[in-house]
Structures are given as C-alpha cells and as structure tokens.
Amino acid sequence: MYTNGILLTSDILKRLQDTGLDEIRFDISANSYRLDKVEMAVGKIPQVTVEIPTVPEDADQLLAAMRELDRLGVNFLNLHQLRLTPHNRPQLAGRNYTYLHGPRVTVLESELAALRLLAVAVRERLRLAVNYCSYIYKFRYQTMAARRRSAAFINKPHESITATGLLRTLTVRAAAAELQNLVADFTSRGLPADLWQFNSAAATLHLAPQLLHHLDPRRHSLSVRYHAAALKPAITYHNSYREIELSSRRRLIVERTPLDTELAVAADKLPLFTGKIMPDDATPWPETSPGGNQPTDWEKIVASESFRAGLYEYY
Numbered sequence: 215m216y217t218n219g220i221l222l223t224s225d226i227l228k229r230l231q232d233t234g235l236d237e238i239r240f241d242i243s244a245n246s247y248r249l250d251k252v253e254m255a256v257g258k259i260p261q262v263t264v265e266i267p268t269v270p271e272d273a274d275q276l277l278a279a280m281r282e283l284d285r286l287g288v289n290f291l292n293l294h295q296l297r298l299t300p301h302n303r304p305q306l307a308g309r310n311y312t313y314l315h316g317p318r319v320t321v322l323e324s325e326l327a328a329l330r331l332l333a334v335a336v337r338e339r340l341r342l343a344v345n346y347c348s349y350i351y352k353f354r355y356q357t358m359a360a361r362r363r364s365a366a367f368i369n370k371p372h373e374s375i376t377a378t379g380l381l382r383t384l385t386v387r388a389a390a391a392e393l394q395n396l397v398a399d400f401t402s403r404g405l406p407a408d409l410w411q412f413n414s415a416a417a418t419l420h421l422a423p424q425l426l427h428h429l430d431p432r433r434h435s436l437s438v439r440y441h442a443a444a445l446k447p448a449i450t451y452h453n454s455y456r457e458i459e460l461s462s463r464r465r466l467i468v469e470r471t472p473l474d475t476e477l478a479v480a481a482d483k484l485p486l487f488t489g490k491i492m493p494d495d496a497t498p499w500p501e502t503s504p505g506g507n508q509p510t511d512w513e514k515i516v517a518s519e520s521f522r523a524g525l526y527e528y529y
Contacts, residue, residue: 216265218244219251227258237261239292247275249282256287265292268346270311270323273330280331284342291342293331295349296324314528317353322528350526354378358521364443367468368456371408372422374491376519381441381470382491384426386419388434393419396428426488431481438477438487440518441470473518477511490519498523 215230216239230238238259240252243266255262264283268276276293283291298306298319312322328346335344361379369375374382386393396419397412409422429436446467449455455469479487489495499520502513509517 215239216241218242219255220245222251222254224254227254231258235259237263239263239265241266242279243267243269243272247272247279249279249286252283252288253286261290262288263290263292264288265290266294267296268293268324268328268331269296270321270327271309273327276327276331277334280335280340280342280344281338284340288342291344292347293328293345294347294352295328296321297349314526316350316526316528318349320349320526325525348525354521361442361444364445364468367458368443368454368470370411370420371406372411372420374423376440376491378518378521379442380473380518381443382423382518383439383441384421384423385437385439385476386421386429386434387417387437388419390414390417392433393417396434399428400425423488423491426484426491429484431484435481436479436484436487438479438515439475440473440477442473443468443470474514477515477518479515480512483512487515 215235215237219240219242236259238255238261240255240263242248242252242264245251252262252264264279266276280291296306296311298313298321306321311324314320314322325348328348332344332346334340335342358377358379362375365375365379365381369381370383372384376382386396388396393412394414397410400410401407405425409425411420413419426436446455446469449457449467450469453469453471455467458466458468460466486500490497490499499516502510502516
C-alpha cells in the first residue's frame with residue numbers, strides 16, 4: 215500500500231493488519247515530513263517504508279527524518295530523483311534547478327541531495343536501508359519489464375528475449391545447400407522443428423540460440439536483429455502485431471518495432487556471443503569503447519543485450 219498516511223488511525227491500521235497487508239509505504243513529503251503515522255505502523259505491518267521524492271530544498275529535513283526513521287526501526291527509505299514533466303513544469307520553473315539531458319529531463323540537484331543522504335547513511339552505519347531510485351535506473355528496468363511482458367505475447371519459437379527485454383532474432387546466411395545441410399543435421403538429431411525457420415529462396419536460416427554451437431564461422435555468417443514489443447491502443451499498420459482480445463468490445467495490440475538493421479556478429483566474436491546469450495550465463499557483457507561517432511555493430515549488440523552500470527553521464 216502506498217499512501218500519504220494522513221487519514222491513518224489505529225482502527226484502520228488494525229483492519230490493514232487483519233487483511234494481511236505485508237508492506238505499507240508512506241510519502242511523508244506530502245505531510246510536511248511528519249513521522250507520527252509512520253511510527254504507528256512500525257511493529258504492526260511487517261514492512262514499513264518511506265518513499266519520497268528528493269526535494270533539494272528539503273535536504274536538512276530529509277537528513278533529520280532519515281536519522282529518526284532509523285531510530286524508529288523503519289525498514290526502508292526510498293529516495294526518488296525529481297524530473298521535469300508537463301504536469302509539474304509550472305511548479306518547478308521558478309526554482310533554480312539544473313535540468314539534465316537524458317531519456318527524460320531530470321533535476322541534477324535532486325540526485326546530488328540523494329547521494330549525500332546515501333553517504334551519510336553509510337558513514338553513520340544506519341540500520342535503515344536507504345535506496346536511491348535514479349531516473350535512469352527506473353527508465354532502464356521499468357522499460358525492460360514492460361518490453362518483456364509484451365514480448366512474451368509476440369515472440370516466435372526460434373526467437374529469444376534479451377536481458378533488456380528486447381526480442382532477439384538470429385539469422386544465418388550461407389549457400390542454400392549449406393543451410394539445407396544444417397537443417398538436415400538438426401532433423402537427424404531429433405531437434406524440434408520450431409527451433410529454426412529456413413527460407414531457401416532468401417538463403418537464410420533463423421534459429422534459436424541453443425543451435426548456435428552447430429555453426430562453423432568459416433562457412434556460416436551470423437547476424438542479429440532486435441525488436442521492441444509494446445502495447446498499442448490501436449493498429450498502426452507500421453509493423454507486425456498481434457491482437458489480444460480482452461472482451462467482446464475491447465482489445466489490445468502488441469506491436470513489434472525494429473530498433474536497427476541486422477547487426478553482423480563477427481567470426482571472432484561468435485564464441486563469446488554464443489556463450490553470453492545462453493540463459494545460464496550471468497557474467498556481465500564486456501564493456502565497449504566507442505571508436506567514433508558511429509558505434510560498430512558489436513557495440514550496438516552489447517548495448518541491446520545489457521544495461522550499462524552506473525548513473526547517467528551528464529553533459
């Protein structure tokens with residue numbers, strides 16, 4: 215439950231206990247940073263959290279509140295980075311904030327205030343768990359989760375879903391006879407036929423990741439293409455889609471949008487790529503060092519397969 219807690223009473227708290235509520239989150243910034251309602255919930259609800267935007271002007275109040283939350287035995291303090299939106303622009307425009315480039319417009323001073331609070335929590339060894347929800351992390355992981363949910367409705371059997379939530383399509387190119395030999399080999403091994411899709415006219419073979427170890431880099435060239443799946447309120451007719459019927463009068467559209475052209479997997483990168491896209495490989499992708507303004511295919515592949523660690527690089 216997420217609430218400002220203003221209307222919380224002991225009777226309501228007892229009813230919440232009886233329903234089995236396992237966590238309650240308070241936005242104390244909506245209540246002048248009062249902690250009396252938070253204190254009421256400690257010991258009554260298993261997890262008590264304070265979740266608030268990090269308002270730079272309120273840094274001193276936030277610091278005092280953080281120390282008091284630790285004393286009260288609150289479980290978590292979640293700090294969010296402020297961002298500029300069409301809805302809050304009139305309120306934020308008059309403040310002397312530094313606005314930053316990125317997927318959305320964010321406030322630098324909000325991030326700095328949150329990082330200073332984290333530093334105090336570490337230095338003072340607070341028992342309170344303090345989390346900073348930087349917008350770039352929210353953007354990365356919420357976008358990933360939304361893509362992954364949609365991708366599950368539209369991916370083909372030979373396709374797979376990346377750690378970033380994208381649909382991954384692998385394509386092998388070679389002479390048609392060579393591809394037919396691969397298909398014959400798959401069939402002779404009793405592999406399920408839906409793990410590949412052979413187009414003799416185009417001399418292409420789409421295949422699932424678990425078949426990559428059958429390729430010979432000397433004879434087969436591999437490319438990969440990524441699509442983002444997303445819910446749409448109506449058919450755009452720009453890309454392939456699937457309709458999901460919710461009722462006789464309402465439906466949703468899941469559409470797949472290509473993010474780039476096919477990207478070539480160089481022969482010397484094939485063993486690394488094959489290992490990295492296996493579901494049981496949890497090691498991080500190697501960092502890439504862009505060599506110019508135009509990223510290479512390998513740099514695009516790494517960016518599609520994995521998230522960069524760390525906060526956003528401001529400029």
